[in-house]
Amino acid sequence: MNKLIGAAQGLGAFGLDPLWLVALKAVGIFVILVLVTLITIIMERKVVSWMQMRVGPNRVGPGGSLQSLMDGVKLALKEEIIPRTADRAVYWLAPVIACVPAFMTFAVIPFGPEVSIFGTATPLQLTDFPVSVLYILAISSIGIYGIVLAGWSSGSTYALLGGLRSSAQMISYEIPMGLSFVAVFLYAGSISTSEIVAAQAGTWFIVLLLPSFIIYVMAMVGETNRAPFDLPEAEGELVGGFHTEYSSLKFALFFLAEYINMVTVSALATTLFLGGWRAPWPISLWESANTGWFPMIWFFGKISVFIFVFIWLRGTLPRLRYDQFMKFGWKVLLPVSIGWILIVATARASRNIAGFDTATTARWLLIPLTILLFISWIFEEVKNRRSKRDVELVEDEIAEFDPFAGVHPVPPLPGQVTKSEKSALQVEES
Amino acid sequence: MVIAFWICAALAVFGALGMVFSKKAVHSALFVALTMINLAVLYAILEAPFLSMVQIIVYTGAVMMLFLFVLMVVGVDSSDSLTESIKGQRVPALLGASALGVILIGLLGNITMTNIGFDQAYVAYDGNIDALAGLIFTKYLFAFEATSALLITAALGAMVLTHREHAEKPLTQRDLSVLRFKSGNHPGSLPSPGVYARHNAVDIPALLPDGTMAEISVPKPLAARGAIRLIDLASKDEVQALNRGEAVITSQSTDRVEE
Incomplete structure (x- = not known):
């Protein structure tokens, strides 16, 4: 039955590997991820120091390139301190829960096309199934437990606040992230990663679905707790946030998980929007660019561009205030992505049902929509000005309204002006 | 497939029992999460990949996370009290539960499922x-x-019930900053011993660029107690000399301090 489903979905190349090849691929992915983490950490320190006009690490290895390896060894050998108030079992479990899902998500990321490993033809991807992007979402939602439980089990206020923040943040930003995938699914006609890459053989989805890509990039920074959205571990407010009480190897596991998650969301962005392992334009003119082992170069090249952007953001932007950050997620990203999905779905339906091409759809969809938005904007503006003028007119005539005059506080009736509103108006005038 | 079923089924039952018997609310929530993940694996074995993933995303990722969010506030060192609040309920409860168990096992054990239209x-x-x-x-x-209409109604209902009209408009960041400056107090954080100070001890005031002392840099209780140590005037001259761009060689290595 499994083979039947696979064949029906165009996933016939998967699920046929011999056991030794599956083990080889799994170990390969593990080794690649650990190496990429080491490289990312040293790259981050070097790039940030370059942006801040410092030298950065330059002692260990050529140009300081082995610094992160040494730091890893040092972290593992450090003394471990467990707080007396900690819930031991959960405290021990939390870094494991944070770390294992980070590795698991990479199982469905396609690194390249079909290659030959020791004479066996196989795709450069551990496995794939009809719902692999949903699998990534599911596994990363388990990874959040690690951070939340670390915050709770430490028995410390700072860590608890960090854990609470991260659970609220991750739930809020998972929704726009999931919604940004919907447009990709609609265009690719599939939820499996290898088929989404195959669907981008002509044009990459970043060209067709730029708003989705922008929403995804913002959500992915929020999902990975990176600056400027690193509120769960805000040093200025929470010492270290959820990992305040962690030390030694357990802290190293959180560190590892954070960097692997960075690589994972970058790989997912590459797969969904930047054509996966496909070569970028001038190189793609060379015929064998998309065959054999070469695509791994393009794939990791694209990932490192994303990592660079992560570091760039960290070096440039100050941290957001928590309430502004939540407001941005729920009141900006969410409505914008729902509106965008509506447009994409309409365009797809008009093409599939009525047979309009993209240009016609855009003309008939975008022009009326723009006019409608413009009219509604003018309408709102006129309404706002009128209400402001009304308030100004009555301001002098009506005595200040005190909501707390009676036993229960009551909101002002239309025409009544409270003290704070009046002072706000005066501020605007001056 | 059968092996996977027995592993997952045993783990799911273990999670359910753990949920009932653990004393801490967060542990119970974690056991429920374990049960749900195992159910998801069972769905995957039964060739329902979509249901399996949605089970994890919705139940483990969203619903249990919200539960955990609330339970976390309870704190790490509190656990449920096991004193019996309704007297004499244990025996009837146990009888009722075992009766329900017998009925369920008797009924469900005899059902054979055939999938129709799969x-x-x-x-x-x-x-x-x-x-x-x-x-x-x-x-x-x-x-x-x-x-979906039912779900939207529920969501709207929750919003209506929790919505709260402000009696007065909450002050915005701009209002607050205007108020801060209008009040006439020091608007920012108080100065700490700065670059011109000879000491960063808490009872010695910072020096301003013109060499005078910034007395607000000493905490008020210390000033009230008279425990404030003033800087000698020589350093004032040095600061002014430094400001003019002249090199200054201090005559003494230690600071002279007056009471």
Whole structure:
């Protein structure tokens, strides 16, 4: 039955590997991820120091390139301190829960096309199934437990606040992230990663679905707790946030998980929007660019561009205030992505049902929509000005309204002006 | 498949029992999460990949996370009290539970399930997800829309019930900063011993660029107690000399301090 489903979905190349090849691929992915983490950490320190006009690490290895390896060894050998108030079992479990899902998500990321490993033809991807992007979402939602439980089990206020923040943040930003995938699914006609890459053989989805890509990039920074959205571990407010009480190897596991998650969301962005392992334009003119082992170069090249952007953001932007950050997620990203999905779905339906091409759809969809938005904007503006003028007119005539005059506080009736509103108006005038 | 079933089933039952018997609320929530993940694996074994993933995303990722969010506030060192609040309830409860168990095992154990239309849907719609989408959005469209209307009503109801009208408009960041400057107090954080200070001890005031002392840099209780140590005037001259761009060689290595 499994083979039947696979064949029906165009996933016939998967699920046929011999056991030794599956083990080889799994170990390969593990080794690649650990190496990429080491490289990312040293790259981050070097790039940030370059942006801040410092030298950065330059002692260990050529140009300081082995610094992160040494730091890893040092972290593992450090003394471990467990707080007396900690819930031991959960405290021990939390870094494991944070770390294992980070590795698991990479199982469905396609690194390249079909290659030959020791004479066996196989795709450069551990496995794939009809719902692999949903699998990534599911596994990363388990990874959040690690951070939340670390915050709770430490028995410390700072860590608890960090854990609470991260659970609220991750739930809020998972929704726009999931919604940004919907447009990709609609265009690719599939939820499996290898088929989404195959669907981008002509044009990459970043060209067709730029708003989705922008929403995804913002959500992915929020999902990975990176600056400027690193509120769960805000040093200025929470010492270290959820990992305040962690030390030694357990802290190293959180560190590892954070960097692997960075690589994972970058790989997912590459797969969904930047054509996966496909070569970028001038190189793609060379015929064998998309065959054999070469695509791994393009794939990791694209990932490192994303990592660079992560570091760039960290070096440039100050941290957001928590309430502004939540407001941005729920009141900006969410409505914008729902509106965008509506447009994409309409365009797809008009093409599939009525047979309009993209240009016609855009003309008939975008022009009326723009006019409608413009009219509604003018309408709102006129309404706002009128209400402001009304308030100004009555301001002098009506005595200040005190909501707390009676036993229960009551909101002002239309025409009544409270003290704070009046002072706000005066501020605007001056 | 059978081996996987027995592993997952045992883990799911273990999670359920752990949920009932653990004393801390957060532990119970974690055991429920374990049960749900194992149910998801069971769904995956039964060739329902979409249901399996949605089970993890919705129940483990969203619902249990919200539960945990609330339970976390309870704190790490509190646990439920096990004193019996309703007297004499244990024996009847145990009897009722075992009766329910007998009925459930007797009924459910005798049911044999045959799947109807499963294979047809797979063949007709070309795979699991396509079959689900095809059936939900054609044959069962009305039920689907009715359910979504119910969910939206519930969400709106929750919003209406928790909505709170402010009696006065909350002050914005701009209002607050205007108030801060209008009040006439020092608007920012108080100065700490700065670059011109000879000491960063808490009882020695910072020096301003012109060499005078910034007395607000000493905490008020210390000043009230008279425990403030003033800087000698020589350093004032040095600061002014430094400001003019002249090199200054201090005559003494230690600071002279007056009471």
